[in-house]
Amino acid sequence: MKMRLELFLVVAAAVCAAGKPLNTAxxxxxxxxxxxxxxxxxxxxxxxxxxxxxxxxxxxxxxxxxxxxxxxxxxxxxxxxxxxxxxxxxxxxxxxxxxxxxxxxxxxxxxxxxxxxxxxxxxxxxxxxxxxxxxxxxxxxxxxxxxxxxxxxxxxxxxxxxxxxxxxxxxxxxxxxxxxxxxxxxxxxxxxxxxxxxxxxxxxxxxxxxxxxxxxxxxxxxxxxxxxxxxxxxxxxxxxxxxxxxTVKKKPQVNEIILNKYLNLFGAASFEILDYGGFGILTPKPGKEQEVYDALSKAPNVKVYKKEEIPEDFHLAKSKRLPPIVVVADLGYNLNSRLIVYVNRGDHGYHNxxxxxxxxxxxxxxxxxxxxxxxxxxxxxxxxxxxxxxxxxxxxxxxxxxxxxxxxxxxxxxxxxxxx
The missing domain is CATH 3.40.720.10 (Alkaline Phosphatase, subunit A)
Structure with missing residues (x-):
């Protein structure tokens, strides 16, 4: 019994030294x-x-x-x-x-x-x-x-x-x-x-x-x-x-948000992904971050976040890939940039x-x-x-x-x- 225990400990030590656990059963x-x-x-x-x-x-x-x-x-x-x-x-x-x-x-x-x-x-x-x-x-x-x-x-x-x-x-x-x-x-x-x-x-x-x-x-x-x-x-x-x-589209009401009504995206943003359900991201042109934030904050049924102000419980703010502005639609509302191009009846991407x-x-x-x-x-x-x-x-x-x-x-x- 003592020999078996010693053998087990030797094998376990060798596995740990190799950086791998002992996988058993x-x-x-x-x-x-x-x-x-x-x-x-x-x-x-x-x-x-x-x-x-x-x-x-x-x-x-x-x-x-x-x-x-x-x-x-x-x-x-x-x-x-x-x-x-x-x-x-x-x-x-x-x-x-x-x-x-x-x-x-x-x-x-x-x-x-x-x-x-x-x-x-x-x-x-x-x-x-x-x-x-x-x-x-x-x-x-x-x-x-x-x-x-x-x-x-x-x-x-x-x-x-x-x-x-x-x-x-x-x-x-x-x-x-x-x-x-x-x-x-x-x-x-x-x-x-x-x-x-x-x-x-x-x-x-x-x-x-x-x-x-x-x-x-x-x-x-x-x-x-x-x-x-x-x-x-x-x-x-x-x-x-x-x-x-x-549900994002239910007649007679169609819950669409066209963000270009509140901001000239062509003049203010250098990059965007906005026609994608309930979640959108964009990069303002240099010097226009506050302008973009203020304008989009006036849009109804959305919440706009500067990257550094994203709530901690989102677990997004530390991302290096995430652009400076994040837009999250209220549940059931659909984001569009300039035109209504999204035809889905249901969607996700909303607050978890x-x-x-x-x-x-x-x-x-x-x-x-x-x-x-x-x-x-x-x-x-x-x-x-x-x-x-x-x-x-x-x-x-x-x-x-x-x-x-x-x-x-x-x-x-x-x-x-x-x-x-």
Whole structure:
């Protein structure tokens, strides 16, 4: 017994000296994100599988995404545990205010220079500690970090159709085979619904309820696939989202804000992204910052911030990429620069304190409690929970395991070596 203990301590010391924790018996983890799944979307729809998952695992009352409540910034917060001002993915679009470069969202997903900011996402942290990881459509998964790629990546095509239920099931089958046949440890799987239908039709449209039922059927299929691949005792699953959704256009009132009515943007701004839902950014021309701020502050139903005056709880002000002026519309109002060019019926990007921006959270598997309803928490805290599940040492992050550890069966117990 004494020899075994001495051997363990020697191995542990060697691992710590190498900067890696001792990974022992960590179960596998599947992180699923349903883009734009608002916290209450399952409350007006029959969802037997989501209900069953709540009985078999964890249901949070809701989760608060970071500011910004947009797809890329929020997903990167989940996978890094960092606030947006720290990970610097501050928009869905890659941009450069000095050159006026703007690259659309789906093309930005392939641009390493937008994502590789010195912050290490979970895939890379896990790989550096001996685990095998994959990203299936997940934002941030298709680029390299300090030259290192995720072990396996499947990217969406530019014209990918989001709502094909047959493809959804095929994707689950593929991921299950990665776990069961190729011994992957971590897979992140992304679905573009119900965000797509929420934008096109609005959150109150019957088609939104239809897609929630499709998601529910897909989760039922997931449960069957886990059992079929004999993963029930070794696979933990977290079901998450990036932001909610609110109605932005409802007849007879159309909630549009045209900012050029209050400021000559051509004469006062050198860079802008304003035609993008509820969140806008711009760079005033030299000497015109106060003029821009004062003029836009007169616009109704918006809040205008100088970068240095952004509230601390936004966790945005320290960003080096963020332009000097930030505009946030009131819930349900849509920003436009000069003309009404945005035709969506639903949108996000609003203050993360708004209930319409809150998201879903479910979790089940061998390491989670059963039939447990969690109090709300910020999405920043999902990252240390995932590290705990994988039994790896986290990279530097802003979350806290103390917030989410109570979701686990053996909360408070340490089963990994801590390197001093």
């Amino acid at each position: 960590g179960n596998k983890l599947l992180l699923i994100s349903f883009d734009g799944f608002r916290w209450d979307y399952d409350q007006d729809v029959d969802t037997p599988n989501l209900d069953q998952l709540a009985e078999e695992g964890i249901k949070a009352k809701y989760v608060t995404p970071p500011m910004l409540t947009m797809t890329s910034p929020s997903h990167f917060t989940t996978i890094t545990g960092r606030w947006v001002e720290d990970h610097e993915v501050i928009h869905n679009m890659m941009f450069n205010p000095k050159t006026n470069l703007k690259i659309p969202f789906r093309q930005t997903l392939k641009k390493s220079e937008w994502w590789d900011t010195g912050v290490q996402p979970l895939w890379i942290t896990a790989q550096n500690q001996g685990l095998k990881t994959a990203s299936f459509f997940y934002p941030g998964g298709g680029v390299t970090y300090n030259g290192q790629a995720v072990n396996r990546v499947i990217m969406r095509s530019i014209n990918h159709k989001y709502a094909n239920e047959t493809e959804w099931r095929e994707n689950i089958d593929k991921v299950m085979s990665w776990f069961s046949e190729e011994d992957f440890d971590l897979v992140t799987l992304y679905y573009g619904e119900p965000d797509n239908v929420g934008h096109r039709k609005g959150p109150d449209h019957p088609d939104r309820k239809t897609i929630i039922q499709q998601i529910d059927r897909t989760l039922g299929y997931l449960r069957e696939a886990i059992a079929r691949h004999q993963l029930s005792d070794s696979l933990n699953v977290i079901i998450s989202s990036d932001h909610g959704m609110t 304190g708004e209930m319409d921006m809150k998201t879903i959270f479910r979790a089940f598997g061998p390491d989670f409690k059963r039939n447990f309803v969690s109090e709300p928490f910020d999405s920043i805290h999902i990252y240390p929970l995932m590290c705990k599940l994988l039994q790896i040492e986290p990279a530097p992050h802003n979350g806290s395991l103390s917030v989410t550890e109570n979701l686990l069966l053996h909360s408070g117990e340490s089963d990994s070596v801590v390197c001093q």
